[in-house]
Each structure stands twice: as C-alpha cells, then as structure tokens.
Amino acid sequence: MRLSLRQVCFLLTGLIASLASTSCSVKPQLFGKTELDQTFLKYRDVNASEWYAYREGELHPNARELTLEHDPSRGIGLKEANSMGGGEASIIPTTPLRVFLLMGQSNMVGHGRSSKLTEPYNQAHPRIRIWSRGKWQYMVPKRNFGPEVTFAHEMANHFPNDTIGIIKVAVGGTGMNAWKPDWEWSEASKTGDALKGSLYRDMINAVSEAYRISNFEISGFIWKQGGRDGKKIELAESYQERFIEFVNHMRNDLGVPELPVFVLTYFNEAGLEEHRKILDKVRPNAYPLYLSKARVADYLDNAFPVYHGRLPTVIDQVHFNTEGQLMLGKMTAQAVSQYYRTFEARLPDSPSGKIVDPPIPK
Numbered sequence: 163m164r165l166s167l168r169q170v171c172f173l174l175t176g177l178i179a180s181l182a183s184t185s186c187s188v189k190p191q192l193f194g195k196t197e198l199d200q201t202f203l204k205y206r207d208v209n210a211s212e213w214y215a216y217r218e219g220e221l222h223p224n225a226r227e228l229t230l231e232h233d234p235s236r237g238i239g240l241k242e243a244n245s246m247g248g249g250e251a252s253i254i255p256t257t258p259l260r261v262f263l264l265m266g267q268s269n270m271v272g273h274g275r276s277s278k279l280t281e282p283y284n285q286a287h288p289r290i291r292i293w294s295r296g297k298w299q300y301m302v303p304k305r306n307f308g309p310e311v312t313f314a315h316e317m318a319n320h321f322p323n324d325t326i327g328i329i330k331v332a333v334g335g336t337g338m339n340a341w342k343p344d345w346e347w348s349e350a351s352k353t354g355d356a357l358k359g360s361l362y363r364d365m366i367n368a369v370s371e372a373y374r375i376s377n378f379e380i381s382g383f384i385w386k387q388g389g390r391d392g393k394k395i396e397l398a399e400s401y402q403e404r405f406i407e408f409v410n411h412m413r414n415d416l417g418v419p420e421l422p423v424f425v426l427t428y429f430n431e432a433g434l435e436e437h438r439k440i441l442d443k444v445r446p447n448a449y450p451l452y453l454s455k456a457r458v459a460d461y462l463d464n465a466f467p468v469y470h471g472r473l474p475t476v477i478d479q480v481h482f483n484t485e486g487q488l489m490l491g492k493m494t495a496q497a498v499s500q501y502y503r504t505f506e507a508r509l510p511d512s513p514s515g516k517i518v519d520p521p522i523p524k
Contacts, residue, residue: 237364239331240293242271246310246330247294248286248302254325257289259378261327262317262498264310265341265365266386266426268334272308273476274487279303283311283488290314293329293368298376301328308332309386309426312491313498320499327378331365333358337390337397338404341365343411352397353390362408366415380418382498383409386426386490388455389480392448402454402461409462423465424497426490427455430469468497 253259264270276284286300292310293299301314310328317326333340337353345360372378391397413421429437434452441449458465470493473486482490 238358239361239364243330244295245305246292246303247299249300251300253376258324259327260324260381261378263383264330266332267336270308270332270386271334272306272487273481274307274484276303278484289318289325291327309491309494312488313495316495329368382422384424388451392445392451395447398447398451401451420464424468425455425458426468431456
C-alpha cells in the first residue's frame with residue numbers, strides 16, 4: 163500500500179507525539195533550581211538530598227515521593243563511598259567488626275586518583291569493609307579516594323584479629339551546618355548547602371542500616387572539615403560551639419558516650435601563629451576556626467587534634483593529591499593507634515579513669 167505525503171506526515175506526527183509522551187513518562191523533565199527550592203519549602207518532610215539527586219537525574223522518576231526512610235543508602239553524603247565498593251563482602255562471624263566514621267568536606271572526599279594506587283591499596287583486603295550502596299563491600303576505589311584507604315589498612319595491621327569497617331559521609335565545599343543534628347534549611351543555606359540535605363541524617367541512616375545486618379563496635383570518629391565555614395567570620399567564631407553540639411548529639415544518638423574524636427587540622431597553636439600572615443591573606447576569616455580545632459582537646463573530652471601540616475596537593479594547592487591522601491591516612495591511623503595503645507595501657511588505679519598520657523603529640 164502506498165501512502166500519500168499527507169498520510170506519511172500525519173503518521174510521523176503521531177509517532178513523534180507518542181515518543182514524546184513515552185519519554186516524559188519514563189524520564190520527566192528535571193526540576194530547575196528555583197522550582198526545586200519552592201517544592202522543597204512546600205514539602206519539608208522530604209530530605210533535600212533526595213531532591214538534589216533527582217534533579218541530577220540519578221533517581222527513579224518517582225523520587226519526588228521518596229524519602230531517605232525508603233532508601234537510606236541514597237543520601238548525597240554517601241555518594242563518594244558508594245563509588246568505592248569492590249563487591250559485596252560478608253562479615254566474618256568469628257572476627258569482631260570495628261567501625262570508624264569518617265566525615266568532612268573535599269579533603270575527606272579526596273582527590274587521590276585510584277588509577278595511581280598500587281598493591282595492596284588497589285586490591286580487596288579480606289578484613290577491610292566499606293559501607294557502599296547500602297551494604298558492606300570490599301574497599302576498592304574506582305575513582306577518587308580520601309584518607310580512608312591507608313587508614314583502613316593501617317588499622318587492619320593494628321587490630322590483626324578484627325575486621326575494619328569504614329562508614330564515610332563526605333561532600334566537598336560543605337559547611338558544618340549541613341551536619342547539624344536538628345537540620346534546618348535556613349541554617350544550611352548560610353554556606354549554600356541546603357540542597358544537600360542533612361548529612362547528619364545520612365550518617366545516622368548508614369549506621370542504622372549497617373546495624374540491621376551486622377554487629378559492630380564504633381571505635382572512632384574522624385573529622386576533616388572547616389574550609390567552608392572559614393569564609394565567614396560569624397561561622398568561624400561559632401565553630402567551636404557548633405562542633406561541641408554536633409559531637410554531643412552524635413555520641414548520644416549512636417549510644418557511644420565516650421566515642422573518641424580525631425580532628426584533622428593543619429597546625430597546632432604555635433604553627434598557626436607562625437603561618438598567621440599567610441592564613442590571614444588566603445583565608446582572612448578562618449583563624450578562629452583553626453584555633454578551635456587545634457584546641458579541641460581542651461573543650462571536648464576524649465577528643466584530639468591530629469596535625470598533618472602541609473601535604474602534597476593537586477594544582478590548586480588546596481586539595482591533597484594521591485600522595486597527600488596516602489600520607490594523611492597513615493598519619494590518622496598513627497594517631498588512632500597511639501590512642502588505643504594508651505587506652506589499653508590505662509592504669510587500673512587511675513582515679514579519673516582518663517588516659518594517663520596525652521595520646522596525640524602536640
């Protein structure tokens with residue numbers, strides 16, 4: 163049967179309309195930022211990280227009805243860790259699982275290149291796990307990585323009879339208000355982080371999901387953050403108060419009241435004074451923030467600064483490169499190992515029950 167030109171045009175028009183309809187039903191038009199903001203303000207019970215991921219086209223079209231209760235592994239804070247899984251790994255029932263929480267912004271996310279890793283860091287370790295895509299997996303970085311790689315390997319050496327688990331929640335360029343336990347859109351907006359949602363909730367969700375399928379001890383919290391808050395003097399000056407609130411809530415919510423806290427920072431007080439002129443020039447509002455991190459042991463029990471100094475960076479001279487991240491992980495592990503060596507050597511007649519010697523050298 164031969165069709166006229168008019169009939170062909172009619173059929174093509176119908177076909178195009180049908181395809182357009184099908185396309186819209188499968189992948190709807192993504193929200194623009196303004197529409198997203200308005201929608202989130204209307205539905206505050208939906209976590210912003212779900213909306214953000216939906217806007218980026220990463221979720222199912224029905225994501226607008228989803229919250230993190232439906233899929234707690236999809237929080238934006240877990241995005242980097244979700245890229246580091248090297249295959250699902252069971253937990254060895256006869257081996258204790260010792261979990262460390264790693265949180266922060268870009269230098270915790272990491273600019274280390276997985277393609278530059280060599281053995282053993284590019285191989286699955288039988289006693290190392292990372293929480294990735296809602297399950298325990300072997301840690302095998304596929305893209306970038308942070309301090310967790312060498313940190314986990316060093317911890318596996320320090321605890322030869324334990325399995326080491328990493329739960330990592332990190333997003334670059336993020337202020338502390340994104341981790342605020344009682345998260346608020348207005349507070350997170352002060353550092354442009356509202357669309358990322360509650361990273362504190364991402365962490366709690368990840369720990370809760372991990373508890374459902376495994377038993378473990380949370381053995382430490384490692385924090386590498388501050389650059390974003392250092393851009394505004396009011397945030398830098400309130401950093402200590404907000405960090406105390408954050409840690410106290412976290413310890414309470416996790417049920418680990420004496421959870422050891424390790425704050426990664428550049429210099430001690432003497433080092434800050436030595437580099438004050440450079441710091442004031444590069445980040446003129448950040449000094450109170452870095453000072454509060456250096457003094458963390460003075461205002462928080464069982465909290466310790468880890469001074470890593472200047473490490474090798476990528477071309478921007480801010481973000482640690484592959485070598486820098488490998489060094490940072492080892493330095494962190496050394497501090498944690500020293501803490502546990504001191505903890506295990508605690509004097510039985512110590513009246514306060516506190517550590518006899520300062521576990522972190524200043």
